[in-house]
Amino acid sequence: MNHLDLLTFARGSALDLALIIFVAGVVLRLFEIFGLSRKPDLARPRTDSPGSGWRTMLTRSIPPQGMMKREPVTYIGGYVFHLGLFLAIFFFAPHIEFFRSLTGLTWPALPSALVDASVVAAIVALFVLLAHRLSNPVKRLLSTFGDYLAWAVTFLPLLTGYMAYHHLFVEYTLMLALHIFSVELLLVLLPFTKLFHTFSVFVSRWYNGDFFGRKGVAS
């Protein structure tokens, strides 16, 4: 199998399978989470605070007072990584073509050089966050295999994408195939690992906000 055949497989049957597992997995997990059903809270809410859930979706996304000073690496690293990844996924012209072919939707791309810079920032942030996770005793204690797995499968598409774009070390056709394979690995694992927070993060923030609002600690 030569490099082009490998790329054809990566764009063809392998991608089919990965996307099918991804879509089925995400829908399954959403049903599972929403289907858990909470017991109705019959108590009268402690404070009358409508919209606490919605506000928490925002407030949990920005550091509470004093926390930026205490945990600058976590906050800044997290922002840089997530923003860099977001720009790379949704604003690189070839990626927009990918989404267009599936959804028919299209939007303007960012210049490749800007996307490139955001990928570098995201990669650097990932390494800083990993180093911090390993050196900070509390974070290390809280970390499980799932955290390191999530880190690795997120890092690989960024690295292979960067290498493909810059023609580093490996021949381009092969590197592009490897990039697509790494994305497929991410797609397959996403619904069943901590990476599912992509879909659940704002849902859980709303739930927490609403729950605590009823208990009297509205945001």
Added chain:
Amino acid sequence: MKPKQMMDTSPGTVGEGLRQRGVTRREFLKFCTAMTGMLALPPSMAKVMAEAISRARRQSVIWLSFQECTGCTESITRSHSPTLETLIFDLISLDYHHTLQAASGAAAEHAREQAMKDNDGKYLLIVDGSIPMGNAGYSCIAGISNHDMLVETAKGAAAIVAVGTCAAYGGIPKANPNPTGAVSVADIIKDKPIINVPGCPPIPVVMTGVLTHFLTFGSIPELDALGRPKAFFGETIHDRCYRRPFYDQGKFAETFDDAAARKGWCLFKLGCKGPVTYNACATTKWNEGTSFPIESGHGCIGCSEPNFWDAGPLYKALSMPISVTPSKLGKAAAVGAAAGVAVTWYNRSTKAQAKAAHAKVTVQELTREEK
């Protein structure tokens, strides 16, 4: 002292042939300089090449055409440096070629056998077209199957040049579902040096360049992993494309005839396979350096790559999925939803069972354990 003769004109040599046809030393050196440039050799090699070629005897060449469309021959007849005439009359002795030879029938086959006998171990074998491994009757010449003719003729060859994607990798005949069981030359011949000059058709100057290299050095040029001469197939079309700056700036044509296309913006979104295609189109160009497909407004289809015909739709961008469709994903979502309902039902029944099995304990039932 007499200066070193640049053009050997001894009887029977290429030099003599050139002199007879009135080719001057200056013209010949010009040709050699152009060729060294094409082959990415240092300029000083032009003199060496001139001496070597003029001293050489005209190279016997046997050209076998199998499952092909004659496009490769059409392409080489449009060669401009050297022209086909120069190639045939001055540099090589084309002893057998279906389309170009005058002889036919038994006389044609005799010419092949004679050339094989006279130049045993020295002749160059050029093959265009793939070889059917299914029914031998799919393609045969003078009652000889393509496979048998290739094996027989390859035996005494010094080297083999597989011209065109069909001979090099199976090409379009090998495309799914490959009805004739087509294979490439390298799939059959394992004990001879094989130079692949793929392309559908290959660039004429690449074909003549490879021949010139063989005449000059008596050896085959440096090849890549797919057996292609690195001098011509070392870089992708994309890397050498004049539209590349637009790709880097994120400026793309959306259709073949929009304002962006007319401004010469990148054709990536229209399915250009330039980024994964190794060939010299963007540098040597076609038709005496006039242009190449991307220059005339159409994306590269990747014709010099193995299995290019089955490598996804020609008009889909490289980053697009080949076969996944929204309906497939819709079905996946439905399966996911069904599985989700099942899991939810299971979770709820577990919960209900736990609730049912929950035994209530009253204060009266609690007794202090006596020590």
